[in-house]
Amino acid sequence: MRTLTILEVGNLAGVVVIIVGVIILVALVLSLIVTVVTKVIYEWKGDRKFTKKQFIQTMLISLLVCGLISGYICGGL
Numbered sequence: 850m851r852t853l854t855i856l857e858v859g860n861l862a863g864v865v866v867i868i869v870g871v872i873i874l875v876a877l878v879l880s881l882i883v884t885v886v887t888k889v890i891y892e893w894k895g896d897r898k899f900t901k902k903q904f905i906q907t908m909l910i911s912l913l914v915c916g917l918i919s920g921y922i923c924g925g926l
Contacts, residue, residue: 872919880911 884907888899 876915883911
C-alpha cells in the first residue's frame with residue numbers, strides 16, 4: 850500500500866496556505882526583532898545613525914536567513 854502525502858488526501862490546500870502563511874509571519878516578526886536589536890546596538894554610543902536603507906537591508910538579510918533555516922527544517926536533510 851502506498852503512503853499518501855497531505856496534498857493527496859483531499860482538498861487541504863487551505864491548510865497548506867495557512868501553514869505557509871504562519872511560517873512567513875513568524876519569519877517577519879523574528880526579522881523585525883533582530884533588526885530592532887541590531888539598530889539599538891548600532892546606535893548605542895549615540896554618534897552613529899541607523900538609516901532607513903540599513904534597516905531594510907538588515908531586515909532582508911534576516912528574512913533570508915530565516916528562510917534558509919525554515920527550508921532546512923521543513924525540507925529535511
